[in-house]
Amino acid sequence: xxxxxxxxxxxxxxxxxxxQSDLKAEVAGSFLSWMWWILDPLLYMLVYSFxxxxxxxxxxxxxxxxxxxxxxxxxxxxxxxKSGVKLIQGKKSxxxxxxxxxxxxIFDRIGVFGxxxxxxxxxxxxxxxxxxxxxxxxxxxxIPLFLLLFIITxxxxxxITHFGVFVEDLLNVxxxxxxLGFYVxxxxxxxxxxxxxxxxxxxxxxINCNPIALIMxxxxxxxxxxxxxxxxxxxxxxxxxxxxSAIGTRIIYKHENSYVKVI
Amino acid sequence: xxxxxxxxxxxxxxxxxxxxxSFFRALMSPNKFTKTEYFEAVKGVSxxxxxxxxxxxxxxxxxxxxxxxxxxxxxxxPDEGEIDLHGNSISLLSIGVGFQNSLTGRENIYLSGxxxxxxxxxxxxxxxxxxxxxxxxxxxxxxxxxxxxxxYSKLAFSITAILETDIMLIDEVLSVGDAKFKKKSYAxxxxxxxxxxxxxLIVSHSSETxxxxxxxxxxxxxxxxxxxxxxxEVLPKYDEFMK
Numbered sequence: 001x002x003x004x005x006x007x008x009x010x011x012x013x014x015x016x017x018x019x020q021s022d023l024k025a026e027v028a029g030s031f032l033s034w035m036w037w038i039l040d041p042l043l044y045m046l047v048y049s050f051x052x053x054x055x056x057x058x059x060x061x062x063x064x065x066x067x068x069x070x071x072x073x074x075x076x077x078x079x080x081x082k083s084g085v086k087l088i089q090g091k092k093s094x095x096x097x098x099x100x101x102x103x104x105x106i107f108d109r110i111g112v113f114g115x116x117x118x119x120x121x122x123x124x125x126x127x128x129x130x131x132x133x134x135x136x137x138x139x140x141x142x143i144p145l146f147l148l149l150f151i152i153t154x155x156x157x158x159x160i161t162h163f164g165v166f167v168e169d170l171l172n173v174x175x176x177x178x179x180l181g182f183y184v185x186x187x188x189x190x191x192x193x194x195x196x197x198x199x200x201x202x203x204x205x206x207i208n209c210n211p212i213a214l215i216m217x218x219x220x221x222x223x224x225x226x227x228x229x230x231x232x233x234x235x236x237x238x239x240x241x242x243x244x245s246a247i248g249t250r251i252i253y254k255h256e257n258s259y260v261k262v263i
Numbered sequence: 264x265x266x267x268x269x270x271x272x273x274x275x276x277x278x279x280x281x282x283x284x285s286f287f288r289a290l291m292s293p294n295k296f297t298k299t300e301y302f303e304a305v306k307g308v309s310x311x312x313x314x315x316x317x318x319x320x321x322x323x324x325x326x327x328x329x330x331x332x333x334x335x336x337x338x339x340x341p342d343e344g345e346i347d348l349h350g351n352s353i354s355l356l357s358i359g360v361g362f363q364n365s366l367t368g369r370e371n372i373y374l375s376g377x378x379x380x381x382x383x384x385x386x387x388x389x390x391x392x393x394x395x396x397x398x399x400x401x402x403x404x405x406x407x408x409x410x411x412x413x414x415y416s417k418l419a420f421s422i423t424a425i426l427e428t429d430i431m432l433i434d435e436v437l438s439v440g441d442a443k444f445k446k447k448s449y450a451x452x453x454x455x456x457x458x459x460x461x462x463x464l465i466v467s468h469s470s471e472t473x474x475x476x477x478x479x480x481x482x483x484x485x486x487x488x489x490x491x492x493x494x495x496e497v498l499p500k501y502d503e504f505m506k
Contacts, residue, residue: 010380013377013382013383014377014378017373017374017377017383018374021363021366021370021374022363024366024370025363025364025365025366028365028366028406093362094378095338096333096338097338097355098336098338098354098355098378098379098380099336099337099338099339100378166283166284166289167283167284167285167286167289168283168284168285168286169285169286170286172286173286256339257339257340257342258279260333260338260339261278261279261339262283
């Protein structure tokens with residue numbers, strides 16, 4: 001733990017600079033590529049709204065905003081986790097030449113995809129004004145919700161990063177699992193109003209056992225519907241997230257010697 | 264020895280023969296996943312390098328030289344034994360660490376420098392010197408991917424050569440660029456190495472280089488120390504052995 005804090009301090013400047021330059025590098029590729037940070041979720045929102053409304057007959061108040069929030073949260077989570085699989089191999093040229101705590105790379109990914117998420121979340125605000133969503137003080141709950149999202153994402157990614165070094169075809173497995181996660185997290189339907197009436201047990205399980213679904217549901221609750229977040233479930237997941245983060249960080253520290261030798 | 268800059272004591276480094284596995288094999292037989300064979304690359308090496316000395320490390324391919332060097336640089340820690348640097352800063356001279364190809368040369372100087380553990384202010388201070396030494400001129404503000412391979416290595420060399428540390432580890436003496444820059448970089452290298460406060464470890468296969476640059480030589484054979492002594496003493500025997 002002490003080592004973790006010390007390393008965070010020591011490598012903070014590098015992490016920040018690396019995030020900046022990763023973003024810059026993306027923009028340098030093509031002139032308007034930052035537009036894609038907004039366009040990407042926006043276009044997906046249109047696709048899923050279309051499918052959900054016309055094919056599955058979904059009806060939620062402020063439906064496009066509803067889908068947009070879900071997509072933003074999910075894309076952040078899945079992109080960071082997916083990038084974790086090949087993270088160490090991808091940084092081979094660094095890892096074999098200087099010492100660097102390996103979690104710095106995860107911080108970097110969270111920073112890069114986090115900034116993109118915040119940019120497209122700004123668009124959420126525009127949508128909310130456009131649809132005249134009544135906003136209350138409860139909207140402030142998004143701050144702890146974002147924090148929880150970062151913790152959970154970090155926790156999952158540490159574990160994935162570790163096994164990604166040794167298990168060759170992990171990417172295939174993760175891709176399928178994430179695809180499943182995409183459909184059960186309720187991105188373009190509401191678990192509360194579509195699943196709950198059919199089976200309360202399944203609905204409760206879907207929300208409470210999947211932290212991403214929980215975060216998504218509560219973000220919509222506090223931003224759009226002036227509702228209450230699931231206080232207890234959130235607190236439990238915060239504890240779980242911190243514990244798994246600590247375990248994951250430990251595992252990475254313990255095995256970082258062998259990473260250099262395997263890749 | 265009280266003025267030692269590097270103390271290496273009984274260092275053993277093992278490579279776990281951990282093969283990559285597929286997901287299903289890991290699930291089916293977790294034993295195979297955890298069962299590991301060991302291969303010892305460095306088998307108990309101890310030596311001390313006094314401050315300001317230039318030590319050459321020789322040995323045939325696969326004898327553990329580079330492994331030892333990387334352990335001293337702190338890239339991984341030894342499985343047994345101790346490496347004490349007595350508080351000196353250290354860097355492994357290597358080309359182009361952490362370059363981002365679509366960023367400019369200038370930005371890459373920062374990126375690479377910070378990765379090597381220097382503060383932003385320090386790099387800023389040295390920035391002009393690096394750019395001047397690299398002879399890149401206007402190209403410094405162009406993306407690195409537009410560089411020729413010679414320009415790329417010139418920049419990389421300049422970064423590591425100007426951002427100096429107390430201890431420098433060199434894996435094969437770097438000679439980069441065209442004939443003129445080669446000469447210049449060799450001269451710079453010599454200047455860096457011969458600074459009296461600086462301790463240098465050089466791994467090289469060229470007896471010529473070792474003879475020209477080093478005070479002492481450490482000969483490693485199959486992970487064990489075969490000889491350690493002055494260059495005049497060790498090098499002829501090593502050359503004899505290699506014939």
